[in-house]
Amino acid sequence: AEPRWHITILSTLTGDEVDLEVSPTTRLEDVFKTIADVLKLNLDDVGMGYRLVHPGGAKEYGVMHFNKTLAELGIRDGDRLQLIVRPEGGRCSL
DSSP: OOOOEEEEEEETTTOOEEEEEEOTTOBHHHHHHHHHHHHTOOHHHHHHHEEEEOTTSSOEEOGGGTTSBHHHHTOOTTOEEEEEEOOOSSOOOO
16 A cells, blocks of 8 residues: 655645645646645646745746656655745736
8 A cells, every 4th residue: 555645735825724645656736636626726727827835945846747746746745835826927918
């Protein structure tokens, strides 16, 4: 059986904390889906500008990392991550 990890996500938008039980092989996309479900966020929006950030901002994870596992990304049991919104750059709508 896989080890069970607990990570905490703090939403900077709502101030909510979400405690998740995950495994090292959980994909980042699944973490985002769960957060979106719990916080009632639109997953399309989540994919666009939302990021998970390690405290201190050393590492940042977004849609480009969705196929990676938590272990591959260096996320570990007990980690606390912040959910932030960082709009994609380079897009311009007229």
